[in-house]
Amino acid sequence: MLDWSQSPRRPTAIRREQNLALVSAVVSGAVVAAGLILLLVARVNPETGAGVRAVASDLVAPVWDVVRAPIDGAARVGGHVGDYFGAVSRADALEAELNKANARLRIARAQARELAQLKRLMAVREPGRQVVATARIAAATSGGVVRTAMLAVGMADGVTRDLPVIAADGLIGRTVEAGSHSARVLLLTDAQSRVPVIVERTGQAGLAAGRGLPSLVLADRIGPEVPLLVGDRIVTSGDGGVFPPGVLVGVVTDPRRDAPVIRLAASPLGAGYVAVERAWLPIPDTAPKGPVFDAPVPVEARRRGAPPPRLRSAETPPTAVPASPAGVP
Amino acid sequence: MIASPPPPALLMTPDERRRWLLSLWRYAVPALISALMMVLMLAPLPLPVPAMPNLALLAVLAWVMLQPALMPPWLAFVVGALGDLLFGMPLGVNATLFAVAAGSIRLLDLLLVDRSHLVDWLGASLLVLACALATGPLMALAGRPVPVLPMLWQVLTSMIAWPLLLSACVAVQRRLARSAPSWRHG
Numbered sequence: 240m241l242d243w244s245q246s247p248r249r250p251t252a253i254r255r256e257q258n259l260a261l262v263s264a265v266v267s268g269a270v271v272a273a274g275l276i277l278l279l280v281a282r283v284n285p286e287t288g289a290g291v292r293a294v295a296s297d298l299v300a301p302v303w304d305v306v307r308a309p310i311d312g313a314a315r316v317g318g319h320v321g322d323y324f325g326a327v328s329r330a331d332a333l334e335a336e337l338n339k340a341n342a343r344l345r346i347a348r349a350q351a352r353e354l355a356q357l358k359r360l361m362a363v364r365e366p367g368r369q370v371v372a373t374a375r376i377a378a379a380t381s382g383g384v385v386r387t388a389m390l391a392v393g394m395a396d397g398v399t400r401d402l403p404v405i406a407a408d409g410l411i412g413r414t415v416e417a418g419s420h421s422a423r424v425l426l427l428t429d430a431q432s433r434v435p436v437i438v439e440r441t442g443q444a445g446l447a448a449g450r451g452l453p454s455l456v457l458a459d460r461i462g463p464e465v466p467l468l469v470g471d472r473i474v475t476s477g478d479g480g481v482f483p484p485g486v487l488v489g490v491v492t493d494p495r496r497d498a499p500v501i502r503l504a505a506s507p508l509g510a511g512y513v514a515v516e517r518a519w520l521p522i523p524d525t526a527p528k529g530p531v532f533d534a535p536v537p538v539e540a541r542r543r544g545a546p547p548p549r550l551r552s553a554e555t556p557p558t559a560v561p562a563s564p565a566g567v568p
Numbered sequence: 569m570i571a572s573p574p575p576p577a578l579l580m581t582p583d584e585r586r587r588w589l590l591s592l593w594r595y596a597v598p599a600l601i602s603a604l605m606m607v608l609m610l611a612p613l614p615l616p617v618p619a620m621p622n623l624a625l626l627a628v629l630a631w632v633m634l635q636p637a638l639m640p641p642w643l644a645f646v647v648g649a650l651g652d653l654l655f656g657m658p659l660g661v662n663a664t665l666f667a668v669a670a671g672s673i674r675l676l677d678l679l680l681v682d683r684s685h686l687v688d689w690l691g692a693s694l695l696v697l698a699c700a701l702a703t704g705p706l707m708a709l710a711g712r713p714v715p716v717l718p719m720l721w722q723v724l725t726s727m728i729a730w731p732l733l734l735s736a737c738v739a740v741q742r743r744l745a746r747s748a749p750s751w752r753h754g
Binding site: 263266267270271273274275276277278279280281282285287288291292295296299302303307376377378379380381382383384385386387388389415416423430431450451452453506508 | 607610611612613614615616617619620621622623640641642645650651653655656657659660661663664667668671700703704706707709710711712714715717718722
């Protein structure tokens with residue numbers, strides 16, 4: 240009734256309508272097929288469209304970063320209005336003191352364990368933590384099947400992929416994509432997220448795995464099987480080189496033997512600021528370096544971007560010479 | 569009609585041709601509103617569950633019902649691909665789902681010509697549910713399997729949001745129809 244097309248009257252017009260309907264059906268089928276092909280391409284190469292994705296988030300993240308500022312301000316004013324005067328401030332002061340004391344206790348506990356390890360190890364060199372950029376969560380996919388968030392800082396601020404993102408209360412996630420002025424953060428709750436952690440009380444290692452729900456599960460525990468308790472603190476272990484050790488991930492709320500449930504320490508989508516830190520250990524260089532040979536690379540190949548030759552003499556000699564096959568002297 | 573059909577191009581006066589060129593943006597309104605809803609879905613709500621309604625899919629469905637010629641499946645595909653880019657998902661998940669959903673509303677139009685708002689609501693809810701459930705296999709096809717059961721929250725809020733979104737789209741359509749250019753021949 241509100242269709243834009245005119246009602247056909249002549250036979251040629253009717254035929255044209257039929258042809259158009261056929262063409263549109265074919266185009267619809269082709270579009271769906273193209274979508275499935277795109278999915279297969281993404282399966283083979285997950286980096287498909289990374290550049291376009293970075294441009295899209297570059298366009299959207301700064302907008303949301305500005306748009307959400309007045310909303311945050313209003314929420315904060317509303318929170319202040321709800322406060323009472325005397326009792327609340329005193330309670331807040333006490334709570335702050337308790338938090339401080341708890342923090343000191345936590346540090347002491349961590350230091351005791353560290354000291355025990357040091358006594359065993361005697362010589363340890365640890366890299367330091369370093370903040371790359373501080374930003375607010377600009378946008379988040381609370382309406383999607385993946386759990387990511389966007390920050391309005393990017394390559395221009397030194398943010399690259401695979402950097403830890405840490406809030407005041409605990410770990411948030413890691414960056415997975417970076418545009419020039421935006422970065423995408425894979426939150427801990429995403430089904431792809433795996434964080435190497437240890438149980439602070441027992442030192443047992445495992446992986447904190449997201450599953451699309453507000454809580455995490457502690458999977459792949461290794462080491463002596465000490466039963467967990469409700470309230471056990473889960474902190475990052477520093478394995479894997481991305482997350483610095485000792486950052487609070489969450490607290491055990493359901494210590495089942497098969498899949499203990501962890502409640503997150505830091506709410507990723509609150510109004511707080513998060514810090515993007517440098518990766519704890521530098522990621523090893525895995526770029527392809529080209530074959531090792533003694534002949535120089537032809538000039539034509541070099542012009543087309545071939546890597547420079549890696550001469551056999553420049554390579555580090557192997558520690559053990561492989562045994563020569565039988566028959567060859 | 570948010571953009572009345574122009575007279576044949578060869579019979580246009582220069583003034584009519586200018587007015588027609590200046591009114592071409594009206595054809596893009598359904599797609600632009602759907603894309604805007606996609607951006608709106610990125611709001612950082614402090615919710616632990618994915619409860620943001622699937623506004624973009626609802627907008628696409630609403631526009632397929634209101635203006636089928638201005639929201640063909642290929643345009644729904646483009647809107648969905650934009651969503652894939654914005655949400656950081658493998659390119660093609662939302663695109664395929666949106667195109668299929670737009671096509672199914674067209675089939676529904678063929679089957680049930682004169683239907684009530686309740687039937688529309690039911691159809692849209694079922695389509696949103698089907699899309700939420702089909703996200704799992706499509707993500708698995710792209711090599712990133714995800715659990716889809718938390719998405720039932722989104723289906724619930726989407727069902728609540730449908731009448732609001734549909735009335736908003738109808739209001740936009742009314743406003744555009746009121747200001748649509750009229751031509752000499754009617």
